[in-house]
Amino acid sequence: MEPIRTVGIISKPEVKQAEQLVPALLAWLDSHGVGYRVDLATQQYSSKDLPTVSREEVPDGCQLVIVLGGDGTLLSAARAIAGREIPLFAVNLGGLGFLTAISTEELFPELERALRNEHRIAKRRMLSCEVQRHGDVVAHYEALNDVVITKVNIARMIDLVCNVDAHFVCRYKADGLILSTPTGSTAYSLSAGGPIVFPSVGALCITPICPHTLTNRPVLVSDASVIQILNLASDDVAYLTIDGQVGEPLKEQDRVICRSSQHALSLIRPPRMLFFDVLRQKLKWGER
Amino acid sequence: MEPIRTVGIISKPEVKQAEQLVPALLAWLDSHGVGYRVDLATQQYSSKDLPTVSREEVPDGCQLVIVLGGDGTLLSAARAIAGREIPLFAVNLGGLGFLTAISTEELFPELERALRNEHRIAKRRMLSCEVQRHGDVVAHYEALNDVVITKVNIARMIDLVCNVDAHFVCRYKADGLILSTPTGSTAYSLSAGGPIVFPSVGALCITPICPHTLTNRPVLVSDASVIQILNLASDDVAYLTIDGQVGEPLKEQDRVICRSSQHALSLIRPPRMLFFDVLRQKLKWGER
Amino acid sequence: MEPIRTVGIISKPEVKQAEQLVPALLAWLDSHGVGYRVDLATQQYSSKDLPTVSREEVPDGCQLVIVLGGDGTLLSAARAIAGREIPLFAVNLGGLGFLTAISTEELFPELERALRNEHRIAKRRMLSCEVQRHGDVVAHYEALNDVVITKVNIARMIDLVCNVDAHFVCRYKADGLILSTPTGSTAYSLSAGGPIVFPSVGALCITPICPHTLTNRPVLVSDASVIQILNLASDDVAYLTIDGQVGEPLKEQDRVICRSSQHALSLIRPPRMLFFDVLRQKLKWGER
Amino acid sequence: MEPIRTVGIISKPEVKQAEQLVPALLAWLDSHGVGYRVDLATQQYSSKDLPTVSREEVPDGCQLVIVLGGDGTLLSAARAIAGREIPLFAVNLGGLGFLTAISTEELFPELERALRNEHRIAKRRMLSCEVQRHGDVVAHYEALNDVVITKVNIARMIDLVCNVDAHFVCRYKADGLILSTPTGSTAYSLSAGGPIVFPSVGALCITPICPHTLTNRPVLVSDASVIQILNLASDDVAYLTIDGQVGEPLKEQDRVICRSSQHALSLIRPPRMLFFDVLRQKLKWGER
Structure with a gap:
């Protein structure tokens, strides 16, 4: 993967949890010398007066797209990426998603791994x-x-x-x-x-x-x-x-x-979370 | 059941088969001294210049309502009857219905039975x-x-x-x-x-x-x-x-x-056709 | 219901939890002046040298049958009762049953209610x-x-x-x-x-x-x-x-x-536990 | 495929239809100069005093195995072939099988095609x-x-x-x-x-x-x-x-x-019969 110099950020609007997470994420990116392009929802969570672009334009010129939301937000981010080889880093706010398997606790450690190019990519055919x-x-x-x-x-x-x-x-x-x-x-x-x-x-x-x-x-x-x-x-x-x-x-x-x-979507996944683990947690699959 | 002096007739529009059936039915009713109230679709199938009423008004003053159509036509006729004790005589045009179990071949023999008060009523709770x-x-x-x-x-x-x-x-x-x-x-x-x-x-x-x-x-x-x-x-x-x-x-x-x-709907059914017979014919139920 | 003078007790064998529960139950019955007939499994849990009868004979002469076990034990107790009007008091050891809905914590309060004839009976058709x-x-x-x-x-x-x-x-x-x-x-x-x-x-x-x-x-x-x-x-x-x-x-x-x-089985049930509550707990019914 | 010099024949026992089919098949093979190895059931259908081998041994030295029976007979023939590259020619007696898709009417035309090496092979992974x-x-x-x-x-x-x-x-x-x-x-x-x-x-x-x-x-x-x-x-x-x-x-x-x-099983199939055709015929799939 290309070295990550700029990340796009796409957020689900009106999620309480993002009000603290987004400023922390932007500070972390600043401190690691990584630039960012954000959509309107992300800008509104930040305390900054950032320039915003439409969701569709967020991925342009980025080497990574971070999604903060649920599987729905990820699906629209996937369409915005439109077949380009930009990996998606999908953080689930307030739950567990089939696709957004990274929790908020794992955000920074996993992002660290991604910057070091040590992340795991799961390819999903479209x-x-x-x-x-x-x-x-x-x-x-x-x-x-x-x-x-x-x-x-x-x-x-x-x-x-x-x-x-x-x-x-x-x-x-x-x-x-x-x-x-x-x-x-x-x-x-x-x-x-x-x-x-x-x-x-x-x-x-x-x-x-x-x-x-x-x-x-x-x-x-x-x-x-x-x-x-x-x-x-x-x-x-x-x-x-x-x-x-x-x-x-x-x-x-x-x-x-x-x-x-x-096209296949490149999805960054935490190493420990596997398909059936999510299935069991999300759907109580196999439980009595 | 009250003696049948007047029947209501409600027909499904634009069914080829009704073009011959409706005039034959009206002639049969005339020859048996039974009056009728019809909706617009029925009038259009007849060659006569009959007065028509809306579907909702057809049952008024009738001792029997004849439906020519499918289960859909019957459902709207059932609403028009609106809980009154008027039996429904439901003839299926071009198929077999769960509710409209009388075939066009059976129309006149079954009608004859109904006039002699020998028909079988199936009550269906609403x-x-x-x-x-x-x-x-x-x-x-x-x-x-x-x-x-x-x-x-x-x-x-x-x-x-x-x-x-x-x-x-x-x-x-x-x-x-x-x-x-x-x-x-x-x-x-x-x-x-x-x-x-x-x-x-x-x-x-x-x-x-x-x-x-x-x-x-x-x-x-x-x-x-x-x-x-x-x-x-x-x-x-x-x-x-x-x-x-x-x-x-x-x-x-x-x-x-x-x-x-x-309220229960009173449905006139031919004596031979039973619940599971219709099920087998309509849904090929139980067949390999 | 007849006043309870003698209860039958049928227990599932080899359940750790019963080793303390059975002696406590027998002591409680003794102190309340209620006699008992027990099967072999129950006798083995007690420290006493009780006479035992076969499961099939336990209900004879009893006004109540207590089952300690799971739904399986209850099913065989129901056959032993064989249509007689003797209520079943079914305590679940180590889980929740659809039929054995009384927990070990509820055993004595519910038994008290049964003695006062204040229990709720659910009739189950066989x-x-x-x-x-x-x-x-x-x-x-x-x-x-x-x-x-x-x-x-x-x-x-x-x-x-x-x-x-x-x-x-x-x-x-x-x-x-x-x-x-x-x-x-x-x-x-x-x-x-x-x-x-x-x-x-x-x-x-x-x-x-x-x-x-x-x-x-x-x-x-x-x-x-x-x-x-x-x-x-x-x-x-x-x-x-x-x-x-x-x-x-x-x-x-x-x-x-x-x-x-x-015949119907008369099942004593705790007042709070209803059909769908058990369903939700046992089968995680309706959960995502 | 190797030229067909010897075919193995495995038959389902006690099928009326095979009493005429087997002698006709053997005569056809004789007239085309093709040898055969048969199991006991096949021998009993023939009027001849043929040597027989066990089902497991039938495929040895053959370039084609003919199955006369149903899907069950074919499953045991597939085990007898045990991974060798010998195609199976499966004729259904008295029905339509998912695997035995060749009808008795098609037997000789299809066999003719197989001898000319014009047959269609469907590979089925085991x-x-x-x-x-x-x-x-x-x-x-x-x-x-x-x-x-x-x-x-x-x-x-x-x-x-x-x-x-x-x-x-x-x-x-x-x-x-x-x-x-x-x-x-x-x-x-x-x-x-x-x-x-x-x-x-x-x-x-x-x-x-x-x-x-x-x-x-x-x-x-x-x-x-x-x-x-x-x-x-x-x-x-x-x-x-x-x-x-x-x-x-x-x-x-x-x-x-x-x-x-x-291993994959090589199944000879008539050119016209496809997966969903069999599905529709066998299971009335997709029919109302």
Whole structure:
């Protein structure tokens, strides 16, 4: 990794804990001769009159991006990094996240390790998604967790035809359909009944939400596959959402094409915290 | 049952099959000296210049209501009957419904039986639901299938506290929550993972939709219970829906109170078609 | 309830905690002028040379039966009571049971209340089960939790035809089939994917274990129903088990007939501990 | 592939359909100058006085093994091939198998293609399993579908500690635990609630059977992982089964070590029949 000269800082707004943490972090960076670029929320936590940039611009020119918040803040930071090789240092404020596994107590020791280039990087493959309309690509997204198509209204249902590598898989009449990375398997897909997929598995998971058939089950396909979803629902009945955060309404006959992305997110993780440790703590997994 | 002198007819619009069926039905009623009140859709299928009334007014003064359509048409007819002792004669156009179990072939023989008072009535208990805001009852509904509270937006979740007879049951953080009658157990609740509840069971089923905990399971409570749901989500994040058809947005701190209704729907059923027969045909239940 | 002059005591063997509790309990009973009949395990915990009777004989002539152990000990005590109106006072050693909800700390205060006839009784309906072979009844059991039919060998499967009140419900090809009371809904049925059924619901739950079809779901039927299971598997492939404790191998063409029992178990419960409280504590139900 | 000079034939006993098929097959092979080695069941279907060998010896010296039967017959044929590069030509008698996808109508055309070396081979990775006791390897198995550990008796449960690559995953108190290949995902694992895993996914699935916790979910791990199961149940309470066919009782403290095998089964498949086609036909998957 490149030596860290400038870090970007993206914070979740209105978190009590950040009011002390952000000034301490800025002082620490000053004392270690590291520059920083911050978003508005970070500036508001500091006592300083710092210049701010939009979240999307924070990563520009940085060698590290620090996220102070929860998994939601991290997901938007991941989109801001947009495939660049800038590692994310994600600190969880007030809880434990699947992705934001660094606690506030570990912030400075881990940051020290990162500066010495001794940190551990976990690569998380992203999911690339494009929307085709009348043969044109009208939108493109990168997801860390999932691409979800849901109905916008309780009275309706989505009606989707799913092909994997040009083979017909299933027609889904359901409340929705989740295409999830292994990273996203512990997020929305888990709520909908999907399995837990270890991050090292090269697979994508197709999980229906409240399917109108008794026979439907989550399906795992290779991450070398291309998943193509054809929307048969009328205009604006189905809505596409990326990582639960951004998206757009779909038109009838839109095609949503998903494949494993060329990009991977580089996530800095504390050495002791492993996948199943988080699972047990977050979900009380395996406990009676 | 009172002798049948006038029948109401409620039809699903734009069903090809009804174009021949409705004139035949009207001719049959004329020849048997039975009067009728029809809604607009029924009138449009007939070749006659009939007076029409709104769906809600069709049952007035009738001793029988005929539904031509699917389970959806029947659900709205049930609301129009609104607890009066008028039996529903529900004919399924183009499929098999859980509730609309009479096929078009059976229409005239079964109608004949109904006129001779030889039909079989199945009583289906309804679910009464009221919305309390600042201590006032601001809305009241009767549901045949279910009362559902869902989030309106993918980025949010509902946050509900559920009490049964004043005992705390669970706090639900989920996509939604379904309170279902036995009749509704084969509708939305089944999609969300609920059990199949025989119509004769005196119970209500509480089924979460995509709960954010791994531990949640459907819960069956006695239909002598009062279920109280307190909405903790911000104004307009949660939406209340009755039988998938009508409803309203909820405010923070709204209470949704559900209890088994004093009303039951009287459903005329062909003698041969039983609960599990429909289940097997509709859902291919139990098949390999 | 009859005044308590003699209590029966049934203990789980080899529980450290009972070595102090049993002598204390006997002293308490002596000082309150209450006689006792004990099983061998109880005698071994006492320092006295008490006469002992078999577990099955302990309840004879008692007005109360005290169980020291877990839910398993209670299930066998319930069979020993065999439908007589003798309340069960069930103390959990070293944990929390769904049925044994009285803790060791509460033992004496609750016993005091029972002597004053101020205790709360919860009635739990039992499930009556008989095995018919060539038209004869060859066995009869009473279950508090469940009647289970399982295959004895991994290579095989059970093959059962289920009728409810003479209507065909389903043919089950599976690892097993559970017929559960509401009380048993939080036991084996829950592990197999069944719903949680409040004790006041008048229903029986039919839950398949690892069904070989994708479409199978738990089914709730009225406790006024008679459930008839016809065994199509060859002799000795299927095994019948009552409350996980007693049972016998089934022959091909055996019929297992289950109905709600005329008997109910009278369970003494502490006033504060309610169904969902136990559920939350035992299963971390509803927790994230 | 090597030119086919000799084929092995393994048949399921007592299948009516084979009485005509086997003589026709032998005549076809004679007329094409192809030799054969047969098991006893095959000989009994033929009208000839053929020499027979045990199932295990059938593949020796063959360039192709023909299976006439169902998926069960194929599983035992796969063990007989034991990692050698001999393709399996699996004909389903009287049904459709996930693995035995060639119908009797297709037998001769497909065999013709195989002789011309124009057939399609699907490689299916196997699962290697060894049992360690006091540090020694006491047994070794190769599974095509799954390695399963179950309790032998309804009154007990298994108690297993699962580690993946030396990281603690979960302690399973359950009826059993299934370690499944993608091939096996549509077999026992599916009955126990596991997901459908496309054969091209490089993963193993860990699916608990009736777990005694509400939180358990199937887990997918990379097929580069080593899964280690430590048996904490007393001697002979847990039983190990390979592909539902062979196995042995486990002792307390036995370790079952599973990893993706170096061997893959070469399965000859008709060109038209794909994974999801079989799924739809066998399981009515995705149907309403």
